[in-house]
Amino acid sequence: MNKFLFLLLLSPGLSLAEDLKIEDPWIRAVPPSSKATAAFMTLVNKTDKPVLVTSGTCPIAGEIRPMVTTKQADGVMGMAFVESFSVPAHGSRVLEPGGDHIMLMKLKEVPKAGAIVPLVLATESGGEKGHVRLDLPVR
């Protein structure tokens, strides 16, 4: 019985949340007047298929979208929305300050340093939708 349970737990595809491992997630504390902030983390894909992060939900934000940072040779930087972040099979993708990030917009409440904010990321892998629940410290 125990052996059977153990094998069941090891079997692949049992839990969608395990497909995408999130390392060191956090939200940036921003000035009280801010209408947007960003979430950063490392997305690690343990599966054989690419995993997409498409959007998310969070009690403090009205809209959540993946955003990339663009940079030209002359130091001009900008940002652009993308449909999703693709995390390659058995690969990872870093979301970091000054780079790609999950944009939290239409803030209903501006996160303060030290708070913990729940965030659910919507994912897609091989046409199947999933989600990852996270608690992000604000710093």
Place this chain on the structure above:
Amino acid sequence: MARTRQSDARSRRIGLILFAACMVVAVPTLIVLFSIAGKSSSPWFGQYDPDTHHAYNFSLTDQDGKTVRLVDLRGDAVLLAFGFTRCPNICPTTLGNLAAVYRKLPPAAQERTKVVFISVDERDTPASMKEYVPFFNDRFIGLTGAPADIGTTARAYGAFFRKADAVGSDKDDYMIDHSTYAHLIDPEGNLRVLYRFEQLPETEKITDDVLRVLGTQAPGKQP
């Protein structure tokens, strides 16, 4: 006797030729070696400008509604960056790093250092700057101005900006693409060091550069 004199002259000539050949090889080699050594031991972390260029003397409005001109800051080191308060990623990263640079300065050097953030967004006002800039450090100076003055100032510092995509359905909720360099201006008002965005997290090295332009070298560090 004549033969000896002749061979003396010849050996002297050979000696001269050898000496000249050595110099031809040695001098450029030494010049190259010295310049490499000079480069690697440059004390400056950012891109240092050895020429003296007066930085453009802007006249803009701070978060308290007071006019600030660059000449008013003579005697102080100035760290200067461009951005806008609705910027959710780049500007907070830049200002967070500059705040860390400022915190690492000894109190006497903090008194003589000004961090200036100039908005390239016509939606920004002294009021929006007051809500934004002191969040990073309450001594930082946030400047706004008439679009023409901001444009002239940005051009003078080689900074570029343009309106980008709207964030959502509201077309007034747009982003601005902008230059991400930070300038270090010396107490005489000269442009001295330029930092790329990627260099800004190395706050200790920038602190050393600030102390160097102030002429108050960090103890134990040779210029």
